Every structure is written in structure tokens, then in C-alpha cells.
Amino acid sequence: MLKIVHAADIHAGRPASRELDKEKASIRRREIETGLFRIAELCRREKADLLLLSGDLFEHSHARATWAREAGEVFRSIGGTRVFISPGNHDPLVRDSLYKTVDWPGNVTVFESDRIGEVVLEDLSTVVYGLGWRTYLEHRRLLQGFRGARDGLFNILVIHGDVVWNAGASDSGSQYLPIHLEDLEGTGVDYAALGHIHVPGAFKAGEVTAVYPGCPEPLDFGDKGERGVYLVTAARREGQAGFSVSPEFIPMALREMRSEDLDITGLDTLERVRNAVLSFGDSSARKRDLWAIRLTGVVEPEIVFDIRELERSLGDDFFFLRLVPDYSPGYDLDALSDPENSSLEGRFARHLMGLRDELVEKGEGRSARIADLALQYGLDALRQGKVILRRGR
Numbered sequence: 001m002l003k004i005v006h007a008a009d010i011h012a013g014r015p016a017s018r019e020l021d022k023e024k025a026s027i028r029r030r031e032i033e034t035g036l037f038r039i040a041e042l043c044r045r046e047k048a049d050l051l052l053l054s055g056d057l058f059e060h061s062h063a064r065a066t067w068a069r070e071a072g073e074v075f076r077s078i079g080g081t082r083v084f085i086s087p088g089n090h091d092p093l094v095r096d097s098l099y100k101t102v103d104w105p106g107n108v109t110v111f112e113s114d115r116i117g118e119v120v121l122e123d124l125s126t127v128v129y130g131l132g133w134r135t136y137l138e139h140r141r142l143l144q145g146f147r148g149a150r151d152g153l154f155n156i157l158v159i160h161g162d163v164v165w166n167a168g169a170s171d172s173g174s175q176y177l178p179i180h181l182e183d184l185e186g187t188g189v190d191y192a193a194l195g196h197i198h199v200p201g202a203f204k205a206g207e208v209t210a211v212y213p214g215c216p217e218p219l220d221f222g223d224k225g226e227r228g229v230y231l232v233t234a235a236r237r238e239g240q241a242g243f244s245v246s247p248e249f250i251p252m253a254l255r256e257m258r259s260e261d262l263d264i265t266g267l268d269t270l271e272r273v274r275n276a277v278l279s280f281g282d283s284s285a286r287k288r289d290l291w292a293i294r295l296t297g298v299v300e301p302e303i304v305f306d307i308r309e310l311e312r313s314l315g316d317d318f319f320f321l322r323l324v325p326d327y328s329p330g331y332d333l334d335a336l337s338d339p340e341n342s343s344l345e346g347r348f349a350r351h352l353m354g355l356r357d358e359l360v361e362k363g364e365g366r367s368a369r370i371a372d373l374a375l376q377y378g379l380d381a382l383r384q385g386k387v388i389l390r391r392g393r
């Protein structure tokens with residue numbers, strides 16, 4: 001049985017979001033660049049035969065030479081695990097690449113050519129194919145026509161690239177090494193260790209088991225949900241040809257990115273909103289994770305919340321908190337529609353409401369919605385002195 005740890009897209013050196021303060025940004029940056037070291041720890045614990053790193057191991061423009069040396073030492077410390085690295089678009093083998101500054105230990109192979117290379121591991125009855133990016137963009141279908149199906153061996157492909165899910169469509173123009181499903185299937189490998197997509201997921205292309213492990217630590221606010229690596233076991237099928245391949249996702253991220261909506265309709269003081277925000281997660285999840293909370297709903301137009309102040313006052317409760325105001329003032333349209341009301345607001349509101357009703361009657365729903373938004377924006381301008389952007393409802 002073969003035990004494989006497969007990771008990708010660590011992006012060591014990547015600066016944390018500019019929104020983090022200096023101290024937390026440096027904490028987060030270190031957590032991201034030490035992801036590799038925790039992965040090596042997993043290899044040690046699992047006694048993994050292979051560690052596959054499918055590109056974007058570091059960011060060429062940000063990673064430090066000292067980090068690369070640390071990485072070399074960490075690889076040396078797991079000498080029982082063979083390490084295969086296929087550079088990607090963030091760590092391409094350009095002239096001054098960090099890959100060329102480190103004297104990598106003997107258990108490490110970096111695929112340095114953009115033509116597919118191979119390493120046969122006799123003792124493991126395994127062959128590992130891979131190629132490395134040498135530029136920041138790669139339009140070529142480098143897998144097209146490649147076949148790597150050695151009889152009797154477990155065939156692995158390590159590559160950083162962009163799977164094209166619906167070939168035939170015009171989206172084959174990826175600049176990140178397009179991998180057409182037919183090309184992937186045609187390789188005939190048993191396991192395709194992919195990198196590039198930051199969301200973890202396993203799939204089949206014909207008989208090929210393919211995995212994007214995703215980034216081990218979330219990098220952007222879009223990276224919601226668990227992040228980690230894959231632990232893959234491969235064994236010969238009893239009495240049959242071929243191998244059974246079982247990829248298992250192993251969550252590893254130190255922190256999660258959380259996005260939540262909070263309806264603040266009816267919460268009429270900052271203190272109430274504050275308490276509602278504190279109802280998310282438990283205190284350890286709040287202190288650990290990075291949270292983006294969208295405040296929705298309708299509030300009385302007289303209430304003005306100082307959102308930045310609220311974020312500051314909650315700063316100690318969350319590792320990071322971003323509040324996104326997306327609520328809107330609820331105007332009392334009944335009072336404004338009274339013909340006795342001769343204020344500018346009243347006359348404006350009646351005009352727009354009349355227009356809206358006319359459009360509804362004509363069946364012009366979209367224009368009616370625009371008239372309704374114009375009513376809200378106009379009242380914002382008159383009452384608040386500014387316009388509050390709303391989602392079209």
C-alpha cells in the first residue's frame with residue numbers, strides 16, 4: 001500500500017489582506033508560510049511514502065530566501081518521504097527563482113522542465129511524472145497527447161493547471177495551462193495531483209482519479225469553508241489489474257474565513273447590533289477566524305450606525321471582523337403619500353410613487369423597480385444627505 005500526502009497552493013510569502021492590522025498581518029503571513037511545515041509533520045505522523053506539491057508552493061515576488069532554506073531543512077527532516085514539486089504560475093522557474101538558491105536534500109525532486117519528466121521509484125513500484133512552469137502565463141495544452149500508463153507501476157502525474165470543464169466552449173483559452181478533461185483522461189495515470197484551484201475537490205476523468213487539494217490555509221475572503229490537504233492511499237486491486245485509489249480530505253487550516261448575513265431589522269441601538277454580531281460562533285471561533293458579516297434589513301431612517309466604531313469596539317472579540325453595511329432606511333411612505341404633506345419630501349415621494357404604480361400597471365416590472373429605487377435614493381439624499389446603495393430587490 002502506498003501512502004501519499006498531496007498539497008498545493010501554499011503561497012508562502014503571500015502578504016495577508018491589507019485590511020489586517022500590522023501585527024495580525026504578520027501573524028497571518030507566518031501561519032501561511034509555515035503551512036508547509038505542518039504538512040511535513042503530517043507526512044511524518046502518517047509515515048507517508050510520497051509528498052506531492054502541485055505548484056504555487058511560494059510566491060516568487062514575496063517569499064524570502066530564509067523561508068526557502070527552512071523548507072529545505074524541513075524536507076531533509078522527513079527523509080523517509082520522497083517529495084515531488086511541480087512549480088506553478090506563482091513560483092515558476094524563472095532565472096532568479098528560489099528553487100535555484102537552495103541545495104535541496106536528496107529526497108526532493110523539483111520538475112524543472114516544461115516538458116513532462118519522470119522519476120521511477122522501483123522500491124515503491126511507482127512512477128511520478130511532472131512538469132514545471134517557466135513563465136507566469138501558460139497558454140499551451142501541455143498535457144495534450146501525453147500518455148503515462150506504465151504497466152505494473154502506480155502512475156502519478158503532478159501538475160499545476162486549469163481544468164477546462166466544458167471543452168468545445170470558448171473557455172479553452174485559459175492562461176493557466178489549460179487541462180482538457182479528454183487530455184487528462186488520455187494520460188492514463190492512476191492519480192493526477194493537480195494544483196491551481198484553491199477550493200478542495202476530487203473527481204474522476206475516465207479512470208483517472210484527480211484531486212485539487214486547494215490551499216491549506218484560506219488566503220482570501222472568498223476562501224470559505226474548510227481548507228487542508230489530501231491523504232491518498234493506493235493499493236493493488238486483489239486479483240485484478242490496476243489500483244484502488246482513495247483520496248481523503250484532511251482539514252488543516254489554522255483559521256477559517258467566515259461570511260455571514262445578519263438581519264438587523266428592528267435592532268434600534270448600536271448595543272443591540274453589537275450583541276447580535278456577538279451571537280455568531282462561540283468565543284473561540286470568533287477569536288480564531290476571519291469574519292465578514294453583512295448587515296442587512298431595514299432600519300429606521302433616523303438611526304445612523306457608526307459601523308467603523310462598532311468594528312473597533314469588537315476588535316478584541318474577533319481575530320478579524322469586517323462589517324459590511326447593506327441595510328437600508330425604511331421610510332414611512334404612508335405619511336409621505338398624504339396629499340396634505342406639502343414638504344419637498346412629500347411631493348417628491350408622491351411623484352415617484354405615482355410613476356412606479358403606473359409602470360406596475362403597464363407590466364413594466366423592471367422599470368417599476370428602478371422607480372422604486374429612485375424613490376429610496378431620492379429620500380436618502382433629502383433626509384440623510386447621501387445615497388445608501390441598495391441591492392435590487
Ligand SMILES: [Mn+2]
Pocket residue numbers: 009011056090196197
Ligand atoms: Mn494558487
